[in-house]
Amino acid sequence: MKIEEIKQKIVNDIESATNLKELDEVKIKYTSKKGIITELQQEIRNIPNEDKKEYGMKVNEVRNLFNNEFNFKKENLEKDALNKKLESETIDISLPATEIKTGSPSIVESVIEDTENFFISMGYDVVDGPEIELDKYNFEMLNLPKEHPARDAQDTFYLKDDTLLLRSQTSPVQIREMLSKKGKEPVRMICPGKTYRRENTDMTHEQEFAQIEGLVIDKNISLSDLKGTFNAFVKHLFGSQVEARFRPSYYPFTEPSVEMDMSCPNCDGSGCSMCKPKGWITICGGGMVHPNVLRACGYDPDKWQGFAFGAAAERIAMLKYGINDIRVFHQTDLRETKNFDRKENN
Ligand SMILES: [Zn+2]
Incomplete structure (x- = not known):
């Protein structure tokens, strides 16, 4: 070549x-x-x-x-x-984006936060306390001495011996607050938090739930102050059309004691499946603080009066969002969460 x-x-x-x-x-x-x-x-x-x-x-x-x-x-x-x-x-920005799944607030936490904001606006303190509690604060100082039959209704889990337990109510936070506010009255507080009971679980009973309790200790306090407070609270939660009513009841730590009902927000009191079909729904229990409780915390019942009330946050959430099984709050079923989310947005 x-x-x-x-x-x-x-x-x-x-x-x-x-x-x-x-x-x-x-x-x-x-x-x-x-x-x-x-x-x-x-x-x-x-x-x-x-x-x-x-x-x-x-x-x-x-x-x-x-x-x-x-x-x-x-x-x-x-x-x-x-x-x-x-x-x-090259990235094609006209393509649809990958969906990022977002969570939604816990429905019980939302109810608690809403309740806190309502009571803060009325001048209440939000107080916290231990979930592992002394028998003394959970029962004895609340006029529930050992062997008191009313303890059965609040049977809980004991630790080590019978002096330490998982609190069955948030009332011991009230006792702690009354003791620490002695000399710095008045006491105006709510204490939302987890409580524990030895229950057989079913649609309306759980071994763990969140209680919202409130307490006022001051001079010249009467049951009508509790009724006014409860009336404002249920109207805040369920709307201004809702009415409040009291029925006589019994609790060891209050005297007199009342069941606190609201007119059914679903049927305006005419009767439906939600109120079964009484037209009224019980959501709180409470009454005037028992003189023995005042005395146990060092308050003279002739000088000081107070009212106390309590409700389960889950119960309020169930009524508010139409949930009929309390157990869904402790399951991790995203379909239920989405359901709550949708209802909240509506
Ligand atoms: Zn109804």
């Missing part, structure tokens, strides 16, 4: 390589041990001495041509490859 033909072939071969792999094959064809240019260089042995110089120059030209063409082509192919890669990685 003549030198000029080889040159032309180099240009053609390099030109027709469409990617870096093909270009590498061209390189092997010309510069490997048995490559065309390598053979041209070896050929110099057979050239007569007087022609060697000229031949050598021509072979150099071929080699330079190859290197120049090869480098130029390689650079272009690399650029193309990079562009293709960038093109394939």
